[in-house]
Every structure is written in structure tokens, then in C-alpha cells.
Amino acid sequence: MKALFFSPFANIWEHTFPESLIAEGLKTKDVEIVTVRCDGLFQEFCVAMSASGLTPADSSRNRKQVCVACRKRRDFTDRTFGFNSIQLETFVENGDRVEVEALLGTATLDNWMLLRLRDVPIGRYAAYEFLLNHKILGTDISPSLFPVYLAQLRNSCLTLLAAHRILDREKPDAVITYNRLYGVNHAFLAVAEQRQIPTYSLQGGAHTIHRGETVSMYRDSQTQYQVLEKPEWQRYKERPIDADDVNLVSTHFLGLMEASSAFAYSSAFEASDPGELRAKLGVPESSSVLLIPMSSEDELNAAELADLLPDRSHRPNLFEDQFTWIEFLFRYAAGQPNLTFILRLHPRMFPNKRESVVAPVVEKVNRLIATAPSNVIVNLPSDNVSLYDLMQITDVLLGYRSSVGAEFAAFGTPVVAPTNRDFFTYPDEINRIGSTEAGYILEIERAISDGWSLENMRMAFRWFSFLFTRMSIDFRESVSAKPIAIRPKKPGLRLWLWRKFVFVFIQFGPLIRERLALRNRATSQLGKDISFDVISHQRGSVAESPLWPTSNNTLAHETAALDDQLRLLTETMWKNVAEPNSLAGRIASYLSAR
Numbered sequence: 001m002k003a004l005f006f007s008p009f010a011n012i013w014e015h016t017f018p019e020s021l022i023a024e025g026l027k028t029k030d031v032e033i034v035t036v037r038c039d040g041l042f043q044e045f046c047v048a049m050s051a052s053g054l055t056p057a058d059s060s061r062n063r064k065q066v067c068v069a070c071r072k073r074r075d076f077t078d079r080t081f082g083f084n085s086i087q088l089e090t091f092v093e094n095g096d097r098v099e100v101e102a103l104l105g106t107a108t109l110d111n112w113m114l115l116r117l118r119d120v121p122i123g124r125y126a127a128y129e130f131l132l133n134h135k136i137l138g139t140d141i142s143p144s145l146f147p148v149y150l151a152q153l154r155n156s157c158l159t160l161l162a163a164h165r166i167l168d169r170e171k172p173d174a175v176i177t178y179n180r181l182y183g184v185n186h187a188f189l190a191v192a193e194q195r196q197i198p199t200y201s202l203q204g205g206a207h208t209i210h211r212g213e214t215v216s217m218y219r220d221s222q223t224q225y226q227v228l229e230k231p232e233w234q235r236y237k238e239r240p241i242d243a244d245d246v247n248l249v250s251t252h253f254l255g256l257m258e259a260s261s262a263f264a265y266s267s268a269f270e271a272s273d274p275g276e277l278r279a280k281l282g283v284p285e286s287s288s289v290l291l292i293p294m295s296s297e298d299e300l301n302a303a304e305l306a307d308l309l310p311d312r313s314h315r316p317n318l319f320e321d322q323f324t325w326i327e328f329l330f331r332y333a334a335g336q337p338n339l340t341f342i343l344r345l346h347p348r349m350f351p352n353k354r355e356s357v358v359a360p361v362v363e364k365v366n367r368l369i370a371t372a373p374s375n376v377i378v379n380l381p382s383d384n385v386s387l388y389d390l391m392q393i394t395d396v397l398l399g400y401r402s403s404v405g406a407e408f409a410a411f412g413t414p415v416v417a418p419t420n421r422d423f424f425t426y427p428d429e430i431n432r433i434g435s436t437e438a439g440y441i442l443e444i445e446r447a448i449s450d451g452w453s454l455e456n457m458r459m460a461f462r463w464f465s466f467l468f469t470r471m472s473i474d475f476r477e478s479v480s481a482k483p484i485a486i487r488p489k490k491p492g493l494r495l496w497l498w499r500k501f502v503f504v505f506i507q508f509g510p511l512i513r514e515r516l517a518l519r520n521r522a523t524s525q526l527g528k529d530i531s532f533d534v535i536s537h538q539r540g541s542v543a544e545s546p547l548w549p550t551s552n553n554t555l556a557h558e559t560a561a562l563d564d565q566l567r568l569l570t571e572t573m574w575k576n577v578a579e580p581n582s583l584a585g586r587i588a589s590y591l592s593a594r
Contacts, residue, residue: 001031003535004172006188008038008088008159009048010074011066015178017517018215019202020081021475022176024521025528026535032084034170036188037074039087040067041158044151047129047182056148076511080518086170091162100157104150112149113139113305117157118164120190124305126156126183131302137361138301156187163191174535176200180221186306193220198538205472206464207248208255214472217531219540221308225424227471232543236466237429237459239551240558245465250565252464253410257388257573272389274582281377281385283393285581287340288448291394292329293387294346295322295402297361309424316435318418323368325400325418332441334373339448342390343372344379346402392582396447399431406430410460411583414447416440430460452586457562470543473527567591 003026010016023033038046045056049066078085100117107115107123115123130136130149141149167175175192177185180201189199198219205214227233275285283289303309319325326343333341345365369378379385391408397415399405405415406426417423417431418440432447434440530545539545566587577584 001026001174001536002034002170002172003031003174003176004034004036004166004170005083006036006175006177006185008036008042008184009046009051009070009178009182010037010077011048011070012051012178013073013514013517014204014212015202016073016077017514018204018212018475019176019178020077020083021521021523021527022202022215022217022473022531023083024081025523025531027081028528029532029536031532031535034172035078035083035085036166037078037085037087039071039089041089041092042155042184043067044154045148046155046184050129050133056151072511073514076514086166088159088162088166091165092158093161096158096161099161100154103157104154107150107153109141109143109146112141112146112153115153117160118191119194120160120187121307122156122160122187123153124307125186125190126153128181128183128186128302128306130183131305132299135361136301137297139305152183156183159184160187160191163188167192167195167197172197174198174200176202176535178202181303181306181308198535200535206467207252207472209251210468210474210476213476214468214474216472217534217542219534219538222540223308223424227541227543228424228427230540230544232470233427233466236470237427237462239462240553240555241462241465241561242551242553242557243561243564245469245551246461246558246561246565248468249410249461249464250568252468253407254573256407257386272385272392274392274577274579277385277389278393281342281379281383283340283342283377287338287375288395289393290339290341290396290398290444290448291390291408292326292341292343292398293402293404294326294344294365295400296346297322313421315421316419317421318435318437318440319400319420322400323364326368327371328437329398330368330372330376332444333376337375339375341376341398342379342394343369343376344387344390345381347381392577392584394583395451396444398444401425406460406463409456410464412452412454412457412587413583414450414453414456416443416447427459427463430456430463452583452590454559454562454590458558461562466543470548471541473530473542475523475527563591563594 003023005019005023007016007019023035027033042048043063045054045063046066048070049058049063052066052069054062054066074085077083103115103117112123113127115121127149130145130152134145134148172192175189175197176199177189178201180186180189180199185201189201192199200220201218203216203218204211205216207214277283278285319328329341333339345362372378379390387404387407391411391413394408394413397405397408397413399415399417400420401422403425405417409415409430415431417433419433419435432443434443526547530542530547533539533545533547534542570584570588570591574584574587579585580589
């Protein structure tokens with residue numbers, strides 16, 4: 001076998017190292033490895049520059065410094081692992097540049113999403129990270145940003161044309177890249193797929209703390225959503241998990257509550273007094289609280305334009321979109337004066353520790369909020385209220401698409417959702433589902449009546465355990481990539497200074513961390529076997545491999561492990577939360593009755 005790794009962003013070490021470990025594991029199975037690297041083709045702007053804290057507005061000098069650092073890590077990695085490396089530029093001909101510039105010359109604000117090159121919808125594929133960085137909903141690009149998009153389009157087009165020659169010469173049995181969502185990666189994989197060459201996308205695992213130490217692998221455009229429908233999850237959900245799995249899931253939530261990861265949008269848990277939090281938000285003391293977390297619209301939009309969402313046309317759908325769902329909840333709230341609803345706006349709509357742009361959708365949200373009844377409270381990111389403090393006063397979570405539903409269920413809170421064609425964040429089994437408006441209201445009222453339950457927690461823990469132990473390969477033996485705790489949590493001077501420091505360190509650092517990582521690297525035999533099994537048998541994901549060990553844990557042992565985690569929370573992080581009418585209080589009451 002020959003596996004070709006399209007890996008042009010070597011400067012992103014958090015991607016390069018785990019990817020290289022996958023390649024090295026395949027190499028031990030006599031798979032020939034070829035890496036495709038960049039030598040400056042994307043110097044106008046690229047993902048590696050964005051990861052170094054730059055924007056297209058930064059100077060050419062700073063952008064070239066990233067190219068220098070990228071080459072340094074590229075050469076060091078290929079030399080150490082012994083990979084056969086080829087340069088993307090070598091396969092770009094002068095005629096390609098002429099062809100690409102001619103295509104760019106036809107691009108307008110009205111037709112960019114329709115542009116095609118060699119039968120690939122390159123206009124849409126090239127836009128992914130651009131749309132996310134600027135939080136664009138739909139296809140409406142402002143004239144001032146259009147040159148930035150065109151630069152990404154140029155990179156993707158040149159990559160696509162070079163891919164034809166590279167694949168002609170190398171004839172690989174599989175093509176692998178880290179995150180097919182990036183425009184140039186998607187362009188390269190699209191050419192491979194036209195030739196029926198299996199493609200695989202690597203991604204950091206879902207665990208907040210161990211994200212950079214684990215790697216998921218999906219075939220072609222398969223996503224987590226398709227895995228939910230596979231027999232592997234259907235079997236796993238019926239089996240009790242053991243204490244080690246429960247502990248692994250619990251450390252994920254500790255990481256979320258610390259909010260140290262760039263992928264954790266909420267501010268850190270502060271153990272606010274529930275009574276004081278109710279007073280701060282204006283929640284009546286005796287009122288049940290229903291939390292409505294909004295989800296990010298621009299992420300869905302970017303993935304849809306890139307053809308990276310599964311076909312949802314066959315799925316039932318109660319509300320047209322998130323906004324009609326909220327309008328319905330506002331009408332329901334108006335007739336329930338004894339209930340309090342908290343509408344929590346997604347932090348991605350506003351400047352945060354990853355992006356500094358206000359999403360255009362905020363204007364639409366503000367118009368919606370103006371229609372809210374008096375018992376709806378709006379929670380903005382600027383309120384500095386952690387999601388995990390809100391958890392203490394929430395009786396029911398009303399979900400639509402947000403992953404917050406699975407997080408709250410993991411603490412025993414009931415979660416209610418409508419049937420939703422766009423829901424593919426986690427298994428339906430975690431939610432109570434309403435397929436009609438009357439049925440949806442009935443499920444909400446039942447959830448209020450039933451309240452907290454260990455069974456809510458059990459199913460959510462099994463899902464997260466499956467996510468962490470079956471949908472990714474574990475490299476914790478040799479990869480240490482914990483979130484950097486010193487990263488400032490809010491936009492401002494401190495975050496700006498931190499990014500500047502990171503830029504200097506990555507560009508001019510002496511590769512100390514990289515040398516240590518490579519010196520101490522060790523991949524488990526199971527990890528090697530599973531990655532080879534997936535590629536050699538063309539499986540849809542690592543979850544489909546039959547090589548994973550099975551568990552024979554009992555329901556009683558699982559319950560005891562869950563009880564232990566709840567007891568630990570009440571004795572440590574929640575030890576100062578004594579109010580009976582709080583999540584900690586409800587759990588303490590449950591434990592005292594055991």
C-alpha cells in the first residue's frame with residue numbers, strides 16, 4: 001500500500017505531530033508514506049498563518065516569517081520520521097497560474113459560490129475558513145473582504161491543479177489530510193475522490209483536555225453524524241461503562257469548566273452562589289428555569305457550502321430554523337408566567353478568545369429579542385456568567401442543535417428538543433424529542449415534572465465514553481498537548497499580547513518542544529493496528545474497527561462509578577454550593593438517599 005499525506009501546514013505542530021504518528025504507525029505495517037508539503041505557495045495567507053495569530057492584514061514580512069518557521073518544522077519532521085516528501089510547488093506550472101487568474105477574473109460578489117474548476121465546486125470549497133473567520137452567514141461577502149476570499153480561492157485552485165499531477169505520478173491507495181474542511185485540503189481530496197481513491201480526514205479528538213493527544217479519522221466526507229447511525233454506537237450504548245471510562249468523561253467536563261481550551265467558549269466556572277446568580281439575572285426564587293442555548297449559525301453555513309453536511313432531507317423537522325424555534329418558545333413562555341426562560345446567546349456571535357468579529361446575525365437576534373415576553377431573560381457573553389454556573393439554576397435545558405444539551409444531560413439535567421433535520425451533534429437518545437408542537441410542549445412539561453435523574457446522566461456518559469474511546473486513537477503515551485492555562489479568556493490587551501508572544505515563540509523558538517516530543521514518542525500497538533485496519537479495509541471511521549476491546553462491566557458498577565463522580569463534585573468543586581434548589585443540592589439529596 002501507499003498512503004499519501006497532504007500536509008502543507010507543518011508549522012501547526014498540534015496537527016503535524018499526531019498526523020506523523022499515524023503515518024509512522026502505517027509505515028511499520030509496510031505502508032509506503034509520501035508527504036506533500038508547501039514551500040511558500042500559500043505565502044499570501046494560509047491556515048498556518050492564522051494559527052500563528054496573523055490576519056491577511058499583517059505585513060508580508062510577518063507572513064514570510066511563518067513560511068520560514070513552517071519549512072523548519074517540515075524539514076525537521078520529514079528528516080526525523082524518514083518520510084518521502086514532495087513539494088506542492090514542483091507540480092504547479094505557469095499555465096496553471098494563467099488559468100487560475102482567468103478564473104479569478106470572472107469571480108464576482110454574486111457568482112463566487114458558483115465557480116467550478118475541473119468539475120469541482122471550488123468557489124464554495126475555498127470559502128470554508130474565510131466564512132468562519134469573518135462569521136458570514138449565507139453567501140453575502142462585503143466588497144472590502146472579497147480580496148481576502150480571492151486569495152484563498154487562488155490557493156485552492158492551484159492546489160487542485162497540482163493534485164492532478166501529483167496523483168498521476170504517485171498513484172496512492174489512500175489520501176490523508178488533517179481536517180478536510182480547510183479549503184486547500186478539500187481541493188486536494190476532491191481530486192482524489194474523482195479518481196475513486198479513498199480519502200481520510202484526521203481531526204483532534206473531542207476531549208477538551210486530551211484533544212491534541214487523540215486523533216479521529218473519517219473516510220471521505222463522513223462525519224460524526226453518520227457514526228451515530230452505525231451498529232457500533234447502537235451496541236455500545238447498551239453496555240455499562242467502567243470506572244476508567246467514567247473518570248475520562250469527568251476530566252473532559254473539568255476541562256470545560258476551567259475554560260482553558262480555545263475550543264471552550266464559555267467563561268470558567270466560578271461556583272457562584274445560586275441565589276445570588278438568580279438575583280443577578282432577575283430569576284424569581286421559586287420559579288423553574290428553562291435554559292435556551294443558541295447555537296452558531298455560521299459554522300453550519302460554512303459546512304453546508306462546502307458540501308460537508310450529511311443529507312438531511314429524509315429527517316423530520318418541526319421548525320424551519322433556530323429562529324422560528326425561538327419564536328415558538330417565546331409564544332409558549334408568554335402563557336407560562338410561573339416559568340423563567342433564559343436565552344443564552346452563543347459566544348461565537350461576539351468577539352471571543354478565538355475570533356475578534358461580531359457576527360452579522362446578531363442584528364437578527366436583537367430583533368427577535370425585542371419580541372420576548374417579560375419572563376424571558378437574555379444572557380449575553382458580556383454578562384460573564386459561566387454556562388456551568390447557569391447549570392446550577394437550570395431545571396430543564398431546551399436544545400435545538402447545541403452540544404450543550406449533551407453536557408447538561410451528563411450532569412443529570414433533562415434535555416428536550418424538537419425533531420430537527422439539522423440535529424447531528426450527539427445521539428437523539430440523550431434528548432426527549434417532540435415531533436409535533438403539542439408533543440414538544442408535553443415533553444417540556446414532563447421534563448419539568450420529572451426533574452433531575454441519574455438515567456439522564458448514564459446515557460450521556462456512555463455517549464461521551466464512546467466519543468473519547470472509540471471514535472479516536474489515543475496518543476497520550478507520547479503526545480502532551482494540554483490546553484495552555486495561561487491563555488487569556490477574554491478579548492482585549494492581554495489576549496493580544498498573548499498572541500504576539502505565541503507568534504514569536506512559534507516562529508523563532510529553537511524547536512525544543514518538538515525535539516522532546518519526537519525523542520519520547522511511542523505509539524501503542526493498538527493505535528497502529530486500528531489505523532492500519534481502517535485504511536486497509538476502507539472503513540468509515542476508527543469506531544468501525546473490530547479490534548477495539550469489549551467491556552463486560554455491570555450496571556451496578558457503572559452506577560457506583562457515576563455516584564463516585566457526583567460525590568467528588570459535591571465535596572470539591574461544588575462544596576460551597578449548599579442551596580437545596582440547585583443542581584448541587586439535588587445531587588446531594590440523591591446521594592444522601594443512597
